[in-house]
Amino acid sequence: MHRSFLTFIISVCATSIEKQSVPRTCTPPQLSNEVQQGILYAIILGVTVDLTVKGGQGSVMVWGCITYDGFGYACWIHDGTMKAVDYVNILETTLMDSLKYYGYNHEDVYFQQDKDPKHTSKLAKQWFVDNNFNSDHIYSWPAQSPDLNPIEHVWHHLKLKLSVYDTKAKGVHELWEKIEKERNTFTVDECRRYIDSMPDRCKAVIKAKGGHTRY
Numbered sequence: 001m002h003r004s005f006l007t008f009i010i011s012v013c014a015t016s017i018e019k020q021s022v023p024r025t026c027t028p029p030q031l032s033n034e035v036q037q038g039i040l041y042a043i044i045l046g047v048t049v050d051l052t053v054k055g056g057q058g059s060v061m062v063w064g065c066i067t068y069d070g071f072g073y074a075c076w077i078h079d080g081t082m083k084a085v086d087y088v089n090i091l092e093t094t095l096m097d098s099l100k101y102y103g104y105n106h107e108d109v110y111f112q113q114d115k116d117p118k119h120t121s122k123l124a125k126q127w128f129v130d131n132n133f134n135s136d137h138i139y140s141w142p143a144q145s146p147d148l149n150p151i152e153h154v155w156h157h158l159k160l161k162l163s164v165y166d167t168k169a170k171g172v173h174e175l176w177e178k179i180e181k182e183r184n185t186f187t188v189d190e191c192r193r194y195i196d197s198m199p200d201r202c203k204a205v206i207k208a209k210g211g212h213t214r215y
Contacts, residue, residue, distance in 0.1 A: 060175050063090050065098050066151055068195055070188050072098030076176055084121035091127055110137045148201045148215065150194035158182055 064074035075094040077086070099106050111133065113119040120140075128138055161182040162175075169175035197215070204213040 060172050060179060062179065063094060065095065066154065066191050066195070067098070067102055067104070068192055069102050071183075071186070071191065072101065074183075082118055084118040084123045087118045087121075088123055088127045091124070091131075096131070107132055107134055108137075109133065111139070113140065115140055148198070148205060150197060150201070153194055153215075154186065154190075157186075161185070 059080060061077040061080045062074055063077060065072035073094045075090050082090075096106070099109065111128070118124065128135070158179070162178060165178065169178055201213070201215045204215060205211075207213075
């Protein structure tokens with residue numbers, strides 16, 4: 001796996017409200033600025049663009065994270081697939097390095113993930129125990145729940161930036177270089193703006209009873 005430190009935004013760990021099912025009646029969450037600023041967002045992003053190589057398309061899958069203080073480390077998942085051992089390796093390196101860089105206490109981290117087998121494997125569960133993550137801070141996404149992840153907007157803008165190149169990438173390595181370059185054009189203020197939008201995202205999806213919103 002290829003890792004590099006990025007001074008831009010790329011992906012998201014989630015919060016206890018990131019993908020919650022929305023009941024017909026509920027109280028809008030009160031998310032303080034302090035809570036917002038203490039959240040680290042991380043996700044696996046798949047970036048697919050047309051490549052000028054025989055066979056048509058090529059893709060690069062990336063895991064990375066953003067925080068209120070800036071951008072974390074990123075990992076290129078070369079074959080586009082992960083096993084439980086690969087996922088744990090990302091947690092052990094890319095995630096932990098990012099937490100260490102910003103001085104975050106991992107015992108205070110709220111971590112949310114879907115029920116993908118590699119996320120719920122015995123290996124992954126044991127990793128959280130061995131690394132002293134608070135078991136009360138480990139959440140699973142409910143099925144059929146809205147995605148409120150602010151990094152999705154970053155991903156969208158990144159793909160737009162990649163689409164305007166006059167010359168397409170000739171292969172995945174060149175594509176990765178362009179991804180790194182364009183990611184570095186995002187600013188910390190942009191990162192904070194996306195994270196600060198979380199209260200409005202939550203209120204909007206509650207008002208829509210779990211349906212579509214402008215986010």
